[in-house]
Amino acid sequence: MSEQLPPLSTAGSVPPDPDHPAPLQRTGSQPGGPAGRRLSVPGGGLGRDVGLVVALAALCVVGVATAGDRFASVDNVLTILRLAAVYGVLAIGMTFVITGGGIDLSVGSVLGLASVWASTLATQTMAEDTHWLVMVSTALLVGTACGVVNGVLIAYGRVVAFIATLAMLVAARGLAEIIANRRTQVVNVRSFLDVFRGDVLGVPVLVWLFALVALAGWFLLNHTTFGRRTVAVGGNPEAARLAGIKVQRHTTYLYALSGLTAGIAAVMMLARTTAGSSTNGQLYELDAIAMVVVGGTLLAGGKGTIVGTVFGVLIFSTLTNVFVQNDLSTSVQAIAKGAIIVAAVLLQQRLAVRSRSS
Amino acid sequence: MSEQLPPLSTAGSVPPDPDHPAPLQRTGSQPGGPAGRRLSVPGGGLGRDVGLVVALAALCVVGVATAGDRFASVDNVLTILRLAAVYGVLAIGMTFVITGGGIDLSVGSVLGLASVWASTLATQTMAEDTHWLVMVSTALLVGTACGVVNGVLIAYGRVVAFIATLAMLVAARGLAEIIANRRTQVVNVRSFLDVFRGDVLGVPVLVWLFALVALAGWFLLNHTTFGRRTVAVGGNPEAARLAGIKVQRHTTYLYALSGLTAGIAAVMMLARTTAGSSTNGQLYELDAIAMVVVGGTLLAGGKGTIVGTVFGVLIFSTLTNVFVQNDLSTSVQAIAKGAIIVAAVLLQQRLAVRSRSS
Amino acid sequence: ACTSNTPEEPEDTSSAPAAAAGANDEPGEPVVIGFSAPAADHGWMGAITKAAQAEADRYEDVELRVAEGTNDVNLQISQVEQFINDGVDAIVLLPYDGAALTEVATRAMEAGIPVVNVDREFSSRFAARTTVLGDNYGMGVSAGTYICEQVGKNPDAVVAEIAGIDSLPLTQDRSQGFSDALSDCGLDVDNRVAADFTVQGGQAAAANLLQAAPKIDALWNHDDDQGVGVMAAISEAGRDEFVMVGGAGSANVMRDIQAGNSVLKATVIYPSTQAADGIRLARLILQEKAMTDLVEVQVPRTVQLYAPVVTAENVEEYLPTAFES
Amino acid sequence: MLAVRGIVKEFSGVRALDGVDLDVRPGEVHCLLGQNGAGKSTLIKVLAGAHRPTSGTVEWQGREVRPTSPVDALRSGIATMYQELDVVGGLTVAENVFLGHELSRGGVTRRRELHQRTRELLDRLGHNRLSPGREVGSLSAADQQIVSLARALSHDARLIVMDEPSAVLDSEEVGNLFRVVRQLTADGVAVLYISHRLEEIRQIGDRITVLKDGRTVATGLPVAGTQTADLIRLMTGRTLHRAFPARPPVPSDAAPLLEVRDLALRGVFSDVSFTVRAGEVVGLAGLVGSGRSEVLETVYGARRATAGQVLVGGRPLRPGSVPAAVRAGMGLAPEERKAQGLLLDEPVYRNITLSTFGRFARGPVLDERSERAVAREQIQALDLRPVDPDRPVRTLSGGNQQKAMLARWLVHGCRVLLLDEPTRGVDVGARAEMYELVNSLSRAGNAVVVVSSEIEEVLGLSDHVLVLAEGRVVHSGPAAQIDEHRVLDLVMEGSAA
């Protein structure tokens, strides 16, 4: 063996070009490597959203073909967006939790609890007097508090997320029923209704709220330290810990965030229905998760996309709208919906693979 | 460097001692390993079930203390067991799926579909004529077929299990509604009711069925090549694949098995309620998963315990029974249930850790 | 709203065509009616939708758009919004939660689309042109009164109740009526459990209830569909010491009452044809016709249905119009 | 500058460190040696604040410190590259480098500056071809290691701890790494360097500390004045000589057991042909990323070849089917033992019988007794330790885990063995045993294919060598007729072409 190595550098062998990565590249899933277990999602760019765009476009084509102007009208688009708004806000929070390697089954239930709590307050402290800010803060606080409980149980108590949030699902629903005293709490606070049921520039406040939350979520996930840490915690918690990230604290924040969005969604639900009820939000968790995953966020954590989630939300709401336009019976709708969820995921996967290898 | 090596053996350094493994050993949970995402369960033995035994015993003590003889009667025990039976059978199938690294959200829905399909057949082909075997085979076939669809989508289509089975949940419910034509299908086939609503040796047939399924499951998981493959596929699918195990095919079998147990549960449900309905089994998936996980099966796969699952099932049914004996309102029940699920998981973890380090 | 148990207006709820008033059935100008109801996840709700559809099919001048079946108020609101966008002529709405759908119904009214509210009442009078109301409180009163007649002489009689979905206002109304009627004869509800209008829910709730209450004198079950499960649990437990009263009035239960060999002695009807009535009324309103048996020239604001008790004596009368669960 | 005294670390009653002493001086490369499980990684995790010591003191730049979290250690100037790759696949190169000490203004990422600083670091490492915006999950293990190194540098640390950084690097990359280490030490930064490759220590190290069973057995040994044999004795407690067993010539009439003809995997490699006869060892050399693992995996059917044929014992294999390959008597010991080979929480015997348990079953019913018996035989034959077949395989050292992998295929009766990096992360003692094992397996008439990033190892073990560069075979010939320099040259020329 030589005692001294020549000054080695790859410079001589491969022309350095920072902008053009080597032609042979290992993709997310390593060659049967440790990552073989995890589905790969391609680098970035538009590639991974092609499937979603195609799916949404296809739906719209079906909508126009079958319902014509009824589907393509401005009013109908707003109807779709209003429907999407509540789910959408939940899904944004869920995107963070899932990207961070967790899952939150309690969001629907927490939505119900927050809506009841805020509206009971509203109705009990004598209608007109209550300022809408009080209602809103109540809902946000209740939501966040539930999220913190989830987070602490999961991060510090080390209870599996699925179980901890399932327990919260059950418990929050029970508490909501007690608080509501099994009655629907009608909201009489005019100022609240005025603010949240209004339009701004012809677009409903609810839709603006969804847009704002989505934008904030996008920025938070992609352009802040918080977002990057979320990816790290979900992708490789041990590496995150060793890099000095407080994984447990961050995990708690993630669930708190999801609770917060559930609180926001509760406010929106209150505005939409003008009533708080313990049944509000039932089964929304499953829809929200499905939207997030169809959007391309990895259920295993470590990779999330807000843009994808927004597409997922829109696909689901448009689907429902097209169904109603076409007078499909619920049962058939259900079957079709199941099939379409699977088709969307398959499509997204295939197209993503193609756009990656091209 | 010498050219020739002496026959190498470490014999000189460490005295070999087959009975006493070296004092240093790494335990299930890795050194500050991927925090909390994977719960550790110790090797084997009774240790890991201590928490469950304690939890169940505590519940019984509460039951006796609050409801006395009403709780401790033979009749009540049978009531608990009958309640446990349907969930129990689902949970056994679920144990396999989860041990194999998956999840099946569709079991409740598939139960509903199978129950409707079998009972529609029963009611349509003119009551008394239908042999009960026809009904039973229908239910089992329908269940298994749904499971196979799940399995193929997941194993070959590479759709995430959560989403594929969620889609099946939605679709099967829709199909059930269509088949049931929105009616509750009352079972008139006497022979069926005679067989399945009867007792054998003073114990209801349903309870026997649960016992049989549990026993078969236990044997299958712990003493057969199928069980071994399940653990391998769930623990490290890539390693299993490279060892020559047909991972995709086995995964399909696992979901088929879960579908089969959903079919069995459907038969039991038919016997218990004497009616097929598309709402049969609603939300049972969440309960079944919770029972399995509380029982100590790792949600991440690779480690499952049928004995634990049976305990999990008994804990849940006893809990419900104690609630009712004490005339708790459903809302309070819900809150208590949430709290107890979390407590049980925490207890089980803590005790497991202790029994391991002792 | 009026919650009296007395028949207010015998708007004939049976869909027997014979009851239909002659001239009103003549084809008029074609109308498009939007219909939305909760998920048809149990017999009564299934019957509601089917009856509505059947009623619409009887008239060639009625086009029905069914946006059926959801227990998600957010989605149901969106369905109504779609009807408004589409400019249907009228909307028949059985809301999952009356209060939650009030606002969108009001919007429809403001857009000039008459709304017929069925079963679960809105929280504002401006939200509907006409309301077809079941009498939930009255249902409880009927059941309670019948039970008083049966076991009222025994002041220690144990009365049990199996309610429907506890978080729905209608369940609260029923329970209220029930306990009010019981207290008239000095009884109260000793054991109460809630199910969920499903067979499995009824079965589980009843199994537990029977376990908790070793001896019962009378039992009221709110819904005959979940009653299938309740009966299964009763036979499983081998109990027969009490009288049981059903609710809603399914054909199954009526046949059991007729046979007289089970604990089921009576049921309180909650007409499953309300939505069908809603369709008819919507058509009349649109075609500016009135109810011929009334002097009124307009369709009334509220029609509250009667909640009669069906027993072995009068079961034959009700069986033909009962819904098959 | 760093003084470690009497460190003890217990894990729930288990002593991983049992009194470690160590001194590190500014500007030196201090090498930490020890067998698998000696406690090296545990020690550095204590230094990095990832573990809290049970007792003992750490003095850093003259003051006693107790780092209680990784942040503490990083702030005080100790940066660590961990043994298990510690990067996050979903983040970009730049984001990984600055993970935990992100460049941000009020929580908002300053992307431009982030990329700028990352580029500087990568330049310094001679890796300016890595784009800061590239997602790390799409990089090879070697490049990921570079990212790890860049992260360690980004902290402006006074002490950089490197836990087996060379395990996933090929010789060229190792040279690169050393250049950086020399720059660092020239600036007065100290490096604590862990490796199982003793020749590396010779090249880069200044002083050596040896751990054995969690204790310091020697510290501050000058590299120049210490014999390799002494080091080995210190580590293992016995004498052995690092060398490759002599290979008797393969009889020329030996039957070809494995024939690979014009095999290709689109976009990865093409036109790979070779034959392995009974009793022969064929080695694949090349840089990391040259496609060696893929060749093995494709031969094995774990990847479906886009062209070509594989024959075992003269019979063509069904392409893309692992079960078919296994049935034909082929076995693969994969590169990533833990991720691709083992069920870490399952007992040793079940790992050994993972491919054969069906054979011991009566119908579907397992016969664990015979499984254990057979596993025990192999444990004895391979001298696997500890001998208890019921231990979870996780608790075994790297070398013994590797033996369990081999045992799996021996139980199966495989005649064609494909070994991918069989000595990665394996200590000197176990390494020599592994060499002996490969040798005796081939002598027993098996066909063996070995992939290794250590050229010396490939040459020493094999009869015949293939050199791969960028997915093409650039050389194929007898091992005896080529030396390390020539292989390196071939590799370079091949990659440049």
Ligand SMILES: Nc1ncnc2c1ncn2[C@@H]1O[C@H](COP(=O)(O)OP(=O)(O)OP(=O)(O)O)[C@@H](O)[C@H]1O
């Ligand atoms: N969290 C833990 N719990 C229990 N035991 C542990 C833990 N971490 C390490 N050990 C044990 O401590 C001992 C030292 O392990 P360590 O990883 O430090 O060895 P090493 O010298 O780095 O070995 P290698 O060369 O294989 O990397 C081993 O026996 C290991 O099993």
Ligand SMILES: Nc1ncnc2c1ncn2[C@@H]1O[C@H](COP(=O)(O)OP(=O)(O)OP(=O)(O)O)[C@@H](O)[C@H]1O
């Ligand atoms: N799924 C894939 N898609 C595209 N390219 C791939 C894929 N898997 C591997 N490659 C490329 O194939 C080449 C060979 O990979 P690999 O690193 O396994 O080779 P190797 O010589 O075995 O190196 P190592 O020592 O790291 O295992 C690399 O350039 C890699 O980027």
Ligand SMILES: O[C@@H]1[C@@H](O)[C@H](O)OC[C@H]1O
């Ligand atoms: O389930 C039914 C409920 O939905 C309806 O409102 O009243 C009758 C019940 O049986």
Ligand SMILES: [Mg+2]
């Ligand atoms: Mg180490």
Ligand SMILES: [Mg+2]
């Ligand atoms: Mg390799």
